[in-house]
Amino acid sequence: MGLTAYIVRRLIYGIILLAGVLVLNFFLIHAAPGDPAETIAGAMGGATAEMLSGIRAAYGLDKPLLTQLAIYLGHVAHGDLGMSYYFNQPVISLIAARVGPTILLVFAAQLIAITVGVVMGVLAARKPSGPLSAVITVLSTVGYAAPVFWTGIMLIILFASIIPIFPVDGMTSARFSGGFVAHVVDVLYHLALPAFTLAIIFLAQYSRLSRASMIDVLGADYVRTARAKGLSETKVVFRHALRNAVLPIITVAGIQFGNLISGALLVESVFNWPGMGRLAFDSVLRRDYPTLLGILFFAALMVVIANLLTDLSYRFADPRIRTGGR
């Protein structure tokens, strides 16, 4: 199968998955107890029977369920995720304003976790029973076991009152002035703590995985050959071994994407990061169905895209898959 055909097939599969997400969410929310019309009216402050029926008509809530679903799917296909009951704004613009910060946070955390995790794992693999190995095993288990929101709070206490070198709140400084570059620096400065907090949970998995994978690879014949040729240890480890050890790490990085988004919900709440997490939280509390549906859909969309990118990078990282596939 050629690369294009492969991508097309994966795209179609992704679209089917996303359509499934829409249908599932729609029915879940309608299966729940409680009348959305009364919720809207409640948010507006009490209502008469006429008002309720007015709301039902305005939001299409009086039509049969399947018609509502068809209406919903049709709207989504046109990029319309409905109006937020609570914010009284199109859901798509609510999400559009917040998706950027979430993506930034998730990618930064993933980058930190993979880089630091792989370096730790590689160092540990060179002496599998050495003290560094033990330290890494303990540290990674500790990082995994601490609840991410609590780690965040502990870091806030540390950096807000004890060593105040990083901002602990929001994405930009309130009294901000300067050009584009200064703005980018300001955002990255604010990103440091939330991204590091989120990365801590995933460090454990990447460091353990790359350690195990490197131990495997370092015992392989071609590594012995490379050593026998007289190559420097750095070249053997990074050029010959790591390239082969990186495949399982790519696979896991793809699988972790959904978990990163879950973690980001909590981290955003702790650091007041203006992303989708805060919006999800607000819409859950207000029973703001269209917004909640939209967020779930967008989160699933992000995961589907991440999985697609993972598959592609896997094909590029492993020449066997590329040539064998063609």
Added chain:
Amino acid sequence: MSTIEPAIGGGVPEPVSPLREAWTVYRRNAPAVFGTLLLFAIVAFVLYGTFIYKGDPYEIVWAPQTPPGVEATVPLGTDNLGRDLLRGLLKGGGPTLAVGAAAAIITLVIGILLGGIAGYFGGWIDDLLMRITEFFQVLPALLFAMVVITLFSPSTITTSIAIGVVLWPQTARLTRAEFLKIRELEYVMAARSIGARNGRIMWKVILPNALPPLIVSATLTVGVAILFQAGLSFLGLDDPNTMSWGLMIGTNRQYILDAWWPVTFPGVAIFLTVFAVSLVGDGLNDAFNPKLRER
């Protein structure tokens, strides 16, 4: 005792049952033993602590934000309202541990059922079930759990179900892989040749042999479920009338710069519990897979 000694070594070793062998490996694993003892200590603290140190965790007993170790009546200090933190820790542990265990059981039941059917029958059933599994893996678990809890009013039971419903895909995949491997083995064929029905082969022949990796996975799932419960109650999405460690952190988070202790102690409790559970899980993994031990 035999009088004939073999020529080399100390003779043929006694056959050891796999379970006994696993136990031997496990009890020599210092972190695993430490984790087990820690877990027992936490469970005992939560189960019996409330009988020794009685009192309503919601009751205001002393001045707000009393630091720990200052007042003998409130050894761990008080929160922003003046509630006894030790009472909260003792009362809050029960729901946290119960939800962790219940969610792990739900995960295991759904995962084994679907994964077992997919792995045993293969073909289109496998395809269908695995597509459903992938579908659930696309939904970010915490967000999905938030939705489920919001739809069906928050309670300990809803939280357990919500967490179980989002965590099962991994167990299903693991079960499927084990069933695929085991169904081709001779003893399964032997069972089939004497006319055993599918249900019997699946649950009486294959499942017991697939259990070791599933037990490891279930243990680790308890840890994940506890973290989920903590996260949900931290966000205030669990039942606000059920004291839990996550809720204590959530209600005191605004005051962290005035008082560090009301958020620190419940967090340490969650951390120690999940840490102990992961040590036990890792220990079981090493014990069941002696070949992987050097990793």
